[in-house]
Every structure is written in C-alpha cells, then in structure tokens.
Amino acid sequence: MRATLLLCTMPLVLLLAATPAASRDLDQDEALRLRREGLILPLDGLLDSALARHPGARLLEAELEEEHGRYVYEIELLTRGGVARELELDARTGEVLKDEVD
Amino acid sequence: MRSIQRSLSLGLVAILVIVGLVLLQTSLWLFEAGLKRSLETDLREETEGLLLAVVRGSEGMKLDIQRLNPRYHRAFSGHYFLIQLPGQTWRSRSLWDASPAWPEAPGLAPELLAGPRDQRLLAYTAHYQREGQAIVISVAQDYTPVLDSFARVRLSGLGLVGMALLVFLLLQRYAVSLALHPLERARRQIAQLQQGQRQQLEGDVPLELQPLVEQINHLLLHTDETLKRSRNALGNLGHALKTPLAVLTSLLEREELAAHPQLRAALEEQLGQIQQRVSRELGRARLAGEVLPGGHFDCDAELPALFDTLATIHRPGLDLRWQAPPGCRLPWDREDMLELLGNLLDNACKWAAGQVRLRIERHADGYLLLVDDDGPGIPAERREQALARGARLDEHAQGHGLGLSIVGDIVAAWHGDWELAQGPLGGLRVRVTLPLPGRQARATVDQ
Numbered sequence: 001m002r003a004t005l006l007l008c009t010m011p012l013v014l015l016l017a018a019t020p021a022a023s024r025d026l027d028q029d030e031a032l033r034l035r036r037e038g039l040i041l042p043l044d045g046l047l048d049s050a051l052a053r054h055p056g057a058r059l060l061e062a063e064l065e066e067e068h069g070r071y072v073y074e075i076e077l078l079t080r081g082g083v084a085r086e087l088e089l090d091a092r093t094g095e096v097l098k099d100e101v102d
Numbered sequence: 103m104r105s106i107q108r109s110l111s112l113g114l115v116a117i118l119v120i121v122g123l124v125l126l127q128t129s130l131w132l133f134e135a136g137l138k139r140s141l142e143t144d145l146r147e148e149t150e151g152l153l154l155a156v157v158r159g160s161e162g163m164k165l166d167i168q169r170l171n172p173r174y175h176r177a178f179s180g181h182y183f184l185i186q187l188p189g190q191t192w193r194s195r196s197l198w199d200a201s202p203a204w205p206e207a208p209g210l211a212p213e214l215l216a217g218p219r220d221q222r223l224l225a226y227t228a229h230y231q232r233e234g235q236a237i238v239i240s241v242a243q244d245y246t247p248v249l250d251s252f253a254r255v256r257l258s259g260l261g262l263v264g265m266a267l268l269v270f271l272l273l274q275r276y277a278v279s280l281a282l283h284p285l286e287r288a289r290r291q292i293a294q295l296q297q298g299q300r301q302q303l304e305g306d307v308p309l310e311l312q313p314l315v316e317q318i319n320h321l322l323l324h325t326d327e328t329l330k331r332s333r334n335a336l337g338n339l340g341h342a343l344k345t346p347l348a349v350l351t352s353l354l355e356r357e358e359l360a361a362h363p364q365l366r367a368a369l370e371e372q373l374g375q376i377q378q379r380v381s382r383e384l385g386r387a388r389l390a391g392e393v394l395p396g397g398h399f400d401c402d403a404e405l406p407a408l409f410d411t412l413a414t415i416h417r418p419g420l421d422l423r424w425q426a427p428p429g430c431r432l433p434w435d436r437e438d439m440l441e442l443l444g445n446l447l448d449n450a451c452k453w454a455a456g457q458v459r460l461r462i463e464r465h466a467d468g469y470l471l472l473v474d475d476d477g478p479g480i481p482a483e484r485r486e487q488a489l490a491r492g493a494r495l496d497e498h499a500q501g502h503g504l505g506l507s508i509v510g511d512i513v514a515a516w517h518g519d520w521e522l523a524q525g526p527l528g529g530l531r532v533r534v535t536l537p538l539p540g541r542q543a544r545a546t547v548d549q
Contacts (some may be wrong), residue, residue, distance in 0.1 A: 027195065028177075028193055028194070028197060028198050028199070030191070030199065031198055032197075032198075032199045034199075035199040040199075042199055042200075042220070043177065043178070043198050043199050043200075044178075044200065044218045045456040046221060047178075047219065057179065059178055059219070060176070060246060061176055061177060062177040062178070062198065063177075092545045
C-alpha cells in the first residue's frame with residue numbers, strides 16, 4: 001500500500017528534489033554518496049541501534065530526509081507484536097529523535 | 103574382556119554414522135544444487151523483466167519505475183539490482199547505501215555476496231544489447247533464509263540419524279542375543295560340566311558350534327578312557343605282582359632258610375617294603391588329581407551308605423551321625439572321597455567310646471571336613487608325630503594304629519591341608535581343609 005503510494009509519488013519527489021525546499025526526500029544514490037563522503041552514518045549501523053530498542057522487530061521501510069540542512073532517517077519498524085512504529089534518527093549522529101507508534 | 107556383542111555394536115555404529123552422515127550431506131548438496139538451478143532461472147527472468155523496464159525517453163535511456171517490482175523499493179528488502187549502461191548506472195532503491203561487490207562475469211556468481219543486514223546474496227549477471235546499447239543487468243537475492251532452512255534440515259537429519267542409530271542398536275542387540283543364545287547355553291553346560299552335573303555337552307547346536315561341541319565331547323571321552331586305562335594298567339600290575347609276592351613270602355617259610363635267620367629277616371623286610379610300595383602306588387594311582395566330570399561326591403547319595411557300612415563293621419551301639427549342607431556335592435572324585443572319609447571315620451570308630459560325628463562345611467573358597475570322636479584322643483605333643491607317621495608311610499610298618507597314610511596322600515593330591523586337634527566330644531578331631539579345584543593355583547600361591 002505504502003510502496004505503491006511511494007511509487008506514485010516518486011516522480012513527484014524527484015521533481016521536487018530539484019527545487020529547494022525546507023524538507024525533501026533523498027534517493028538511494030544521494031544516500032550512497034553522502035555515506036561515502038562521511039556526512040551520514042551507514043543505514044545498517046543505524047538500524048542495529050533502532051532494532052536494539054525493539055528486539056525482534058523487522059524493518060518495514062527507511063527514508064532519508066533533509067530538514068533544514070539536517071539529514072534525518074525516518075525508519076518504520078514492525079515489532080514482534082505486529083505493531084508498526086516510526087522512528088526518526090539523526091543520520092549524522094545516530095541520535096534517536098522520535099520513537100512512536102505509527 | 104572382549105565381547106562379540108560389543109564389537110558387533112561398534113561396527114554397526116561406525117557404519118551407520120558414516121553412511122548416515124554421507125547420505126545426509128549428499129542429499130543436502132543435491133537439493134541445494136537443484137534449488138540453485140531453479141533460483142538461477144528466477145533471477146534470469148528477473149533480469150529480463152528489468153531489461154524491459156529500460157526504455158528510451160526524451161533524453162536517452164531511462165528506467166521506467168512503473169515496471170519495477172515494489173520489492174526493489176523497500177530498503178534492504180533482500181531483492182536488489184544494478185543496471186549498467188555506458189555512462190549510466192541505476193541501483194535499486196532497496197540497496198540504499200549498501201554497495202555489494204557485484205560480479206562482472208555473466209551467469210550465477212560462484213560465491214555468495216555480502217549484503218546489508220548480514221544478508222548473503224545470490225547474484226546473477228546478464229549482458230544484453232538493446233537499441234544498440236550494451237546493458238549489463240545484475241540482480242541479487244537474499245540467500246540467508248535458504249541457508250537457515252538448510253541448517254535446520256541438517257540438524258533434524260542428524261537427529262534422525264541418531265534415532266536410527268538407537269533403533270538399530272536395540273534391534274541388533276536383540277538379534278545378537280538371539281544368535282548367541284546357543285553359545286550361552288553351551289557356556290552354561292560347561293559350567294554344569296565343571297560342577298559334575300553333566301558328563302557331555304548336548305550335540306543339538308547350530309552348525310557353527312558343532313565342531314567345538316563335538317571336540318569337547320570327544321576330549322571328555324578320551325580323557326575318561328585314558329584315565330581308566332592307566333588306572334587299570336596300574337591295577338593289573340599290582341595284582342600281577344601280588345601272586346609272585348605271596349609265593350615269595352611263603353617261600354620264606356621253607357626249612358632251607360631256617361638255617362639262615364638273618365637272611366630270612368632281611369628278605370622278609372625287603373618283601374614287606376615291596377608289598378607296601380605296591381599297595382601305596384596302587385592307592386596313589388587311584389588319585390585322579392583333577393576330577394573327571396560326573397565323578398563328584400554327592401553327600402546325600404553316598405554318606406548314608408557309608409555310615410551304614412561303618413555301623414555294620416564296628417561294634418553295635420556306636421552313635422554315628424553326619425551333617426552336611428543340603429544338596430552338597432563335593433567337587434572331587436567319588437572314590438577318593440569315599441576312601442578319605444572311610445579311613446577317617448573308620449579310625450574314629452575304632453577309638454570312639456560311643457559317638458562319631460562328621461560335619462561338612464562349605465566355605466567361600468573350599469570345604470571343611472570335621473571328623474570327631476569321643477575316644478581318648480592324642481596328646482597335643484604327639485599330634486604332629488601322628489600326622490608325620492601318616493605322611494611318611496615307608497619308614498614304618500603297616501597298621502600303625504591311625505591308618506591314615508592314604509588320607510595324607512589324598513589331601514596332598516588335592517592341595518588341601520589336614521590337622522589333628524582336641525575335639526568337642528573330648529576325643530580327637532580331624533580337620534581337613536580342601537580348596538576348590540579351581541582355586542588351587544591361588545591357594546598354592548598364598549602358601
């Protein structure tokens with residue numbers, strides 16, 4: 001459901017990415033570039049700390065956003081009990097900004 | 103100790119373990135090879151689908167996102183692709199910031215790639231030409247679920263092998279005990295043979311045991327016959343010498359010799375010695391040493407008869423009693439035991455005032471025979487002498503009062519011991535200790 005929504009909005013996102021905005025989604029190629037430049041932490045490591053907060057949870061989706069010059073990972077987890085949770089992590093430091101039920 | 107059961111079990115366990123493990127691993131390999139072939143087909147079809155998603159747009163080639171499977175969008179979903187065109191590269195969004203070492207050679211990658219989230223990726227690369235462009239498409243799929251399930255299958259396979267091992271071992275134990283039953287029966291029969299409850303082994307055994315049992319039976323028969331023959335030979339010799347000796351003794355009474363009293367005395371003495379020697383050797387020959395199976399002394403059968411005989415020989419009014427463990431079988435030759443007990447009891451009856459007792463006791467390593475009377479007994483200082491006299495007959499004349507020479511011979515032949523003591527009835531007590539035939543070696547060492 002969310003994936004198809006994402007699919008539909010993807011071209012729009014790409015279009016928006018060209019225009020400067022307060023908050024924009026970054027794609028995988030930008031994420032790879034930022035990681036290689038050391039501007040953000042690898043998602044793998046961030047996921048380890050996110051999953052440590054919810055043992056046994058599975059990754060649903062991860063998005064990288066740039067908000068006011070700050071890179072934030074928005075991570076959706078499916079806990080063992082089947083509850084979807086949304087976490088926000090500072091992509092540069094790994095600090096958990098938000099952890100709430102989606 | 104070596105056991106047929108154990109060596110058979112060891113062999114079976116070794117074979118089962120080897121065969122089980124080889125079978126398990128081989129079937130896993132074959133299954134994995136088949137699975138990889140099927141996954142290879144899936145991955146190739148995946149690359150063909152991606153090839154269709156590469157379309158010509160207004161600014162050259164572009165990737166039609168509508169045609170992509172959604173699983174390529176979810177980060178770290180386990181399904182990834184990499185499309186390479188000259189001057190252009192598309193990575194699936196699912197790869198996110200991961201960059202596995204994609205293989206360049208076409209076909210299934212020989213090794214699994216390291217992916218994100220500890221995933222192990224099965225990768226496939228295909229080279230295509232489209233619209234005049236060379237397109238290299240690589241796809242990869244997370245292989246860890248397959249590896250995990252293989253590990254589980256291997257574990258349950260091992261459990262299965264273990265179970266089979268247990269079942270086979272139990273079945274084999276049962277089968278072997280069935281097969282070894284005749285052997286066990288033969289072992290029991292040999293034990294009975296030793297206890298004298300049996301003369302021969304039963305011939306009704308399996309083919310494999312037939313020669314063994316026949317040979318044992320043959321040996322038993324042979325030993326018996328040999329012993330009988332040598333006893334007979336000695337007996338014949340003794341009897342053959344008796345007549346000439348009697349003739350010679352009567353010749354001593356001839357008048358011609360009356361003139362030479364010294365010569366007569368010397369001849370008399372020498373003839374006497376020959377006579378003693380002959381009767382002594384005749385007695386000895388009858389001591390078979392190791393008793394033949396079946397020749398054992400059965401107390402309940404022999405003692406009443408022996409006591410009846412004693413009662414008729416000696417003066418009436420003697421109180422003769424015996425006491426032995428129920429079902430007592432003395433594992434020595436019947437004849438020799440009769441001789442031993444007969445001599446001891448005969449002696450006791452001669453000296454007893456009114457009572458004679460025989461007691462047989464079973465001990466852990468042998469038997470104890472006690473013969474008591476209420477006669478005058480022998481003073482302690484003369485007991486040793488009496489025993490020595492019995493033991494060294496050839497220095498003394500026959501009929502020295504105790505008449506126990508044969509007793510000494512028999513006890514010595516059986517590696518036993520005997521002594522004289524003050525009896526509870528006031529007279530003499532003869533105590534004979536006999537070690538079990540099988541324990542002789544140990545008893546000898548102890549001395």
